[in-house]
Amino acid sequence: METPAAPLELDPRQRRAREAFENLRDRICAAFEAIEAEAGGAARFEFIPWEREDAGGEAGGGGVRGVMKGAVFEKVGVNVSTVGGVFSPEFAATIHGAESDPSFFATGISLVAHMANPHVPAVHMNLRFLVTTRCWFGGGADLNPPIPYAEDTRDFHAALEAACDTHGPGDYARFKAWADDYFWIPHREVRRGVGGIFFDHLEIEDDAGFVAHLAFVEAVGEAFLAAFPTIVRRRMREPFGAAERAAQLEWRGRYAEFNLVYDRGTLFGLKTGGNIDAILMSLPPVATWG
Amino acid sequence: METPAAPLELDPRQRRAREAFENLRDRICAAFEAIEAEAGGAARFEFIPWEREDAGGEAGGGGVRGVMKGAVFEKVGVNVSTVGGVFSPEFAATIHGAESDPSFFATGISLVAHMANPHVPAVHMNLRFLVTTRCWFGGGADLNPPIPYAEDTRDFHAALEAACDTHGPGDYARFKAWADDYFWIPHREVRRGVGGIFFDHLEIEDDAGFVAHLAFVEAVGEAFLAAFPTIVRRRMREPFGAAERAAQLEWRGRYAEFNLVYDRGTLFGLKTGGNIDAILMSLPPVATWG
Numbered sequence: 001m002e003t004p005a006a007p008l009e010l011d012p013r014q015r016r017a018r019e020a021f022e023n024l025r026d027r028i029c030a031a032f033e034a035i036e037a038e039a040g041g042a043a044r045f046e047f048i049p050w051e052r053e054d055a056g057g058e059a060g061g062g063g064v065r066g067v068m069k070g071a072v073f074e075k076v077g078v079n080v081s082t083v084g085g086v087f088s089p090e091f092a093a094t095i096h097g098a099e100s101d102p103s104f105f106a107t108g109i110s111l112v113a114h115m116a117n118p119h120v121p122a123v124h125m126n127l128r129f130l131v132t133t134r135c136w137f138g139g140g141a142d143l144n145p146p147i148p149y150a151e152d153t154r155d156f157h158a159a160l161e162a163a164c165d166t167h168g169p170g171d172y173a174r175f176k177a178w179a180d181d182y183f184w185i186p187h188r189e190v191r192r193g194v195g196g197i198f199f200d201h202l203e204i205e206d207d208a209g210f211v212a213h214l215a216f217v218e219a220v221g222e223a224f225l226a227a228f229p230t231i232v233r234r235r236m237r238e239p240f241g242a243a244e245r246a247a248q249l250e251w252r253g254r255y256a257e258f259n260l261v262y263d264r265g266t267l268f269g270l271k272t273g274g275n276i277d278a279i280l281m282s283l284p285p286v287a288t289w290g
Numbered sequence: 291m292e293t294p295a296a297p298l299e300l301d302p303r304q305r306r307a308r309e310a311f312e313n314l315r316d317r318i319c320a321a322f323e324a325i326e327a328e329a330g331g332a333a334r335f336e337f338i339p340w341e342r343e344d345a346g347g348e349a350g351g352g353g354v355r356g357v358m359k360g361a362v363f364e365k366v367g368v369n370v371s372t373v374g375g376v377f378s379p380e381f382a383a384t385i386h387g388a389e390s391d392p393s394f395f396a397t398g399i400s401l402v403a404h405m406a407n408p409h410v411p412a413v414h415m416n417l418r419f420l421v422t423t424r425c426w427f428g429g430g431a432d433l434n435p436p437i438p439y440a441e442d443t444r445d446f447h448a449a450l451e452a453a454c455d456t457h458g459p460g461d462y463a464r465f466k467a468w469a470d471d472y473f474w475i476p477h478r479e480v481r482r483g484v485g486g487i488f489f490d491h492l493e494i495e496d497d498a499g500f501v502a503h504l505a506f507v508e509a510v511g512e513a514f515l516a517a518f519p520t521i522v523r524r525r526m527r528e529p530f531g532a533a534e535r536a537a538q539l540e541w542r543g544r545y546a547e548f549n550l551v552y553d554r555g556t557l558f559g560l561k562t563g564g565n566i567d568a569i570l571m572s573l574p575p576v577a578t579w580g
Binding site for chain 2 (some may be wrong): 075095100186187188249252257260261270279280283284285286287288289290
């Protein structure tokens with residue numbers, strides 16, 4: 001599905017990055033719908049285009065928010081957004097390469113899945129291409145099991161490690177440590193999950209750099225697509241009771257706290273006139289605080 | 291119930307303010323337990339003392355967190371905390387009177403009630419006494435109905451207005467406007483409820499000022515105690531169905547967003563080594579994001 005028309009001129013790199021994210025989104029959604037079908041459900045993604053509001057003179061863009069509520073995927077959101085314009089002065093001061101010139105372009109895919117069965121891990125994946133006076137890729141993926149299984153953690157990390165090892169810009173040890181640092185909830189003194197990778201400001205200087213870095217982030221997306229459905233199928237039929245469901249909902253409260261208090265992607269969306277429903281689609285369908 | 295012993299020396303004003311807040315807390319808890327009993331429940335407040343952690347050399351204090359989970363009050367938390375010490379340099383720069391000297395003392399009562407019946411409004415009330423190089427009272431109360439009733443809004447505001455009108459430091463029009471401004475969710479472009487009053491930096495210069503301001507904040511507490519139980523009794527037996535419960539839980543998602551993204555009291559607690567369970571007791575027992 002195409003991003004809706006909006007007054008935003010894309011150069012070839014920007015168009016190429018956006019297409020890569022849209023292509024990945026389509027394949028992930030098909031894979032997740034196939035899992036729902038295997039479980040006997042008929043849930044499908046619903047896609048809702050949105051345009052950027054309060055965009056100002058030079059700004060524009062928008063995106064497509066995809067949501068599926070199924071028997072296995074209690075709520076999964078996949079958003080591809082492509083926006084451009086001018087940061088507010090105070091926000092520009094906090095963004096790489098925007099200190100002197102607040103113009104920006106950003107395209108990215110963001111995915112969060114909250115699962116019905118507490119034995120199946122929740123998951124987050126995000127890939128993005130940013131242009132200010134600098135030009136870089138960022139992204140990451142992390143696994144968030146209410147009930148952790150060493151086998152799932154191992155497989156998820158192994159897929160990401162392989163993607164890093166086969167592409168020049170990848171550095172698994174560094175990106176894993178970055179995820180451990182980023183997905184930390186200071187006021188709880190716990191990690192929000194069992195980690196994964198996180199990376200940002202992977203700068204490109206020329207077309208060759210763009211191609212190499214785009215290949216790397218595409219490989220991260222492919223690693224996610226290879227690893228996560230396998231983990232879901234492994235766990236989605238495990239029986240669970242009220243105590244495990246209650247623990248899952250309480251655990252989701254921690255997840256909501258992280259996203260609302262600390263997550264930079266959430267902040268970025270709120271500060272750049274993003275679509276509220278798309279920004280906050282990461283929030284769990286239901287959560288508890290005891 | 292007394293605040294637990296902690297290495298914090300209180301001067302007479304600080305002790306007097308703390309005692310006022312503890313006294314108010316005891317009377318509110320008794321009133322809420324009486325409502326539970328009327329509804330045929332046996333729920334009582336559980337009180338959990340806590341001491342301030344990571345307090346550093348000169349710091350100390352703590353508080354008592356009270357929680358009741360009942361048939362009418364799905365979850366109500368009342369915290370009285372009394373803490374002192376030294377702000378971190380970056381946080382001190384944001385606090386009235388702490389720019390040059392980061393020493394502080396704070397005592398306060400904070401209450402949030404989330405109700406079982408969607409027809410009964412949730413509510414928040416907070417009163418506090420702060421000492422830096424300045425010395426002031428702050429506080430407020432606001433009504434948060436998932437399903438608003440004009441009669442409830444009117445009675446709640448009328449009680450607060452009367453408290454303001456009979457005490458010199460009170461200024462209902464200003465404090466009402468301040469609440470409308472404060473309890474605003476920018477990214478949703480909605481208020482979190484139907485308002486009330488909010489005030490801060492009501493500075494005192496001498497003992498007479500302290501007495502007058504303490505009398506005012508005590509009157510706000512009394513107004514809350516007079517108004518809210520009446521509203522609860524008016525609504526708590528109204529029948530409701532699944533659609534109203536679902537709307538209530540979605541509405542609570544907005545409430546959680548406000549408290550985690552914007553609320554200064556939450557930030558103050560997280561930045562001053564407060565008790566996490568006490569700080570986040572304002573979060574709803576269960577919330578949904580559609």
